Amino acid sequence: MIHSLDIILAKRDGHELTTEQIQHLVRTVVLYGEQQLATQRGEMPQPLAPNDRITEAQLGSLLMAIFQRGLTLRETADLTTAMRYSGETFDTQPLHTFSVDKHSTGGVGDKTSLLIAPIVAAAGLEGTPSISVPMISGRSLGHTGGTLDKLETIPSFNTQLSLPQMMQVLRDCHAVLVGQTPRLVPADRILYAMRDHTGTVESPYLICASIMSKKLAEDLNGLVLDVKVGSGAFMPTYEASKYLAELMVSTGEHSGTRTAALLTSMNEPLGRFSGNWVEVWECVDILQGRRHPMSADLITLSNALSGWMLYLAGKSASPEAGAQLADKLLRSGAAYKSWLQLVAAHGGDTSVFTDPVAFHRPTATCVLKARRDGYLVSMDCKQVGWAVQRLGAGRAKPGDAVSVHAGLESHAKIGDRLTAGQPIFTLYSEDESLLNEPYAMLEDTLAIEPHAPKLEPLIREVITSC
Structure with a gap:
């Protein structure tokens, strides 16, 4: 029988955790979260067996032990997998498409998702193979912006769709832009909040498991990672960013998802605007064919990331050819057509794009x-x-x-x-x-x-x- 304290002591002393220990840990974390929610609702929590219990202090101790001792590639993969299946998962198989997404580690003015989703969706609508982009995004925190906050500046845009609603939008638009549902990877929400309080946010192993568990829960065939380096990056050094990128690529490939990571500069804001509506405005300008000189880096990076997604999906012979296709879809207006369809499917008011200024x-x-x-x-x-x-x-x-x-x-x-x-x-x-x-x-x-x-x-x- 496995107990939480045994796991803490093993990692504290530098031992490698077994797959069973990691699975037990994630299960107790979810049970802990369910008990916390019951208490907040004024309900009596369900009694737990002694070995199913973990306290807030024990969670903090375990996170610090992982922060100090690290995890092996196998442990990281096991933790990611256990978190991925800690709640509901999305099933893209009924779509019969190549499912691909992009994730950024966060930056200033980083609005590439607003361009990439309609670009790749437009490519997915044309010929074979068909592509879908189930993009689950986050909110701003600290010095980095959040895709959901930007999207929600569009009147009536709904980012909180259920899994069946997500599936319908994907069928209709080949892309969807949503936030994490309450039952999707619940272990991550609990562990992330605890990391924020215990000074363990910067652990590359915990960052990898957090990011990759959510992305892999989308049931992806391919994933492209934008890992920032420079003064605006989350990781403190180039070496730390590269190590995180390597860890996430290894974890993604281990799960059966084709994964690539681009290390990109974040020494200044990306594009022309940084904020919420102003970033939507900038992307709408680009989608409508207006290219401001200050947006050149944003366009280049969005095309490059889209190019890798199209390459992984088999839509182009190389990432470079994929980037050229992405730019063609931008210039032709096909991506803007996909954008309007996508916003409308989310309940958003597309009339604001007539005059975003x-x-x-x-x-x-x-x-x-x-x-x-x-x-x-x-x-x-x-x-x-x-x-x-x-x-x-x-x-x-x-x-x-x-x-x-x-x-x-x-x-x-x-x-x-x-x-x-x-x-x-x-x-x-x-x-x-x-x-x-x-x-x-x-x-x-x-x-x-x-x-x-x-x-x-x-x-x-x-x-x-x-």
Whole structure:
């Protein structure tokens, strides 16, 4: 008989956990969560056998033991699998399509999902093989934005679909953009909240299991990962980001899902806008054929990620050919047609796309300008993300409300030559009192120097199992 304390002691002392121990751990975590929910509802929790019990203190101890001791590839795969099947899973088999998704580790202005879903859906509608994109996304937290918050700025857009509703939208549109359902990977919700309170969020093993369990619960045939590197990345170093990418690729391939990871630069906001509605506006402009110079990096990365998805699905002979197909679908208007169909299927009001500028209604703005001539050589992108959050576009903790119209517009990229008085950022908020702190944060982090910096490539490295 397995007990929680035995698992804690084994990992504390550096031993490798068995598959059975890991399965037991995840089962007790789910039971723990169910008891917590019953208590919150004022109900009497169901009594548990002694070996099915785990306390909050024990959970914290176990997470810290994993943080300190790490997990082997086999342990990581076992933990991911146990979490994946800890609740409901999505079944894409009735669709008879190649099911593929994209996941980003999070960044500032990272809105590629809003372009990738309609691009790949448009490709999936044409010829064979047919493709579906069951994209389960998250909300903003900390300095990073959230796809769900952006989508919910579209009037009446419903991101909380049931599994049968998800299936119907996928049948009709070949893509769906939703949040995690209450019964999908419940172990992750419990463990993630506990990690946030125990200082164990940054464990690559726990990050891998968290991300991959949710993605694999979508019943994917293929997965493309966008792992950020640089000052705005979640992981602290390039080496840490690369290790996480390798871990996730290994875990995905172990599960039978073809997986590739792109290490991409996050030393400045991606694209023109950072926020919620403003990012939707930027993507709608691109889908409608309007390409602002500040959006060039966003378009390049979206095409590259879409290209890998199309390549894994057998829709193109190479990732490069897939990227070319993605750009063709953008330029032809096919992706925009898919976008309108997708938004309508989610109950969203597509009329706002007729004039997305008019829908943008911040009540307070200010412009940060260059204080001297020179080149924009660097910024702390994480600091920029926090500035966006302080404008009202993000949340400090789960459950906080976010502003629809708060955000940031970039007028310059790293490497650009600036003259004194030239705009670098425009700040948007729905509360004038929120402008001063973000303005100071942005001004403090910008470095303008006499000489041009050496620029890093947008896509630094690609990790595959080959």
